[in-house]
Amino acid sequence: MTLSSQLKALAQYLTGEFTNQEQAIAEPAWYVHLRLWHQPVAVFTEDSYTLFAEQANIVKLDQPYRQRLIRLQQRPDDVALQVQYYMPKNPTTLRGAGANPDILKMLTPEDFELLPGCLLDVTVNRLERDYHFKATLPSDRRCCFSYAGNTVQVSIGFEASPEEFLSYDKGIDSTTGKATWGAILGPYRFRKLNRNQG
Known part of the structure; x- marks a missing residue:
C-alpha cells in the first residue's frame, strides 16, 4: 500500500523530541515543563506510520510516563486520515524508550492493546508549502483505558505543523465530565528540539 504524502508529512511533523519550556516559564501555575518524545516504531508498517510516545517532567527526566502507541493511517474510505491510540500491555518495560529508542526495536503489535474509543479524525489544511493537521475526538467516542485497576477517561487531540505540536490531552x-488534569486552560504548546539543543 502506498502511503499518502499527507500521511508522511504528519509523521514527519510528529517525530522527534519536544519541549514546552517557553509556555512553562510564562505560565508556571498552569503548565508543567515537559519533555515529550515521539519515536518511530516498525509495527503496522503495511498501512501506517506508527510512533511510540512518552513524556516526562523536566525535573524528573528519569521517570517518564504516559507511554502509548500512536498509529497514523488513512481512513478505510481512503479519503481522510485518522489516528488510533494503543496502550502498552507492560508499560514499565518500555520506560525510557522515548530517549532511548533502541528499546523499541523488538516490539510487535501483540505488545499493545487497542483502545477502540481512542480514534481521532484528522482535518488537513494545505499551507503555502506545508500542512496544518488537527486531530480531534468526535463527540460520540469515549477514550478510556485501564490503569491500576481503574478505568480512566481522557479527552485527546492535537494540532501539528512543522514548527509546533499542540496537545489538548486532559483527564476527565x-x-x-469535567477536566481534572492536563490541558485544562488550553493546549500544551511544544516546539521540536534540534539534536544539539538541551
Missing part, C-alpha cells in the same frame, strides 16, 4: 472525571 467520568462522574462530572
Whole structure:
C-alpha cells in the first residue's frame, strides 16, 4: 500500500523530541515543563506510520510516563486520515524508550492493546508549502483505558505543523465530565528540539 504524502508529512511533523519550556516559564501555575518524545516504531508498517510516545517532567527526566502507541493511517474510505491510540500491555518495560529508542526495536503489535474509543479524525489544511493537521475526538467516542485497576477517561487531540505540536490531552472525571488534569486552560504548546539543543 502506498502511503499518502499527507500521511508522511504528519509523521514527519510528529517525530522527534519536544519541549514546552517557553509556555512553562510564562505560565508556571498552569503548565508543567515537559519533555515529550515521539519515536518511530516498525509495527503496522503495511498501512501506517506508527510512533511510540512518552513524556516526562523536566525535573524528573528519569521517570517518564504516559507511554502509548500512536498509529497514523488513512481512513478505510481512503479519503481522510485518522489516528488510533494503543496502550502498552507492560508499560514499565518500555520506560525510557522515548530517549532511548533502541528499546523499541523488538516490539510487535501483540505488545499493545487497542483502545477502540481512542480514534481521532484528522482535518488537513494545505499551507503555502506545508500542512496544518488537527486531530480531534468526535463527540460520540469515549477514550478510556485501564490503569491500576481503574478505568480512566481522557479527552485527546492535537494540532501539528512543522514548527509546533499542540496537545489538548486532559483527564476527565467520568462522574462530572469535567477536566481534572492536563490541558485544562488550553493546549500544551511544544516546539521540536534540534539534536544539539538541551
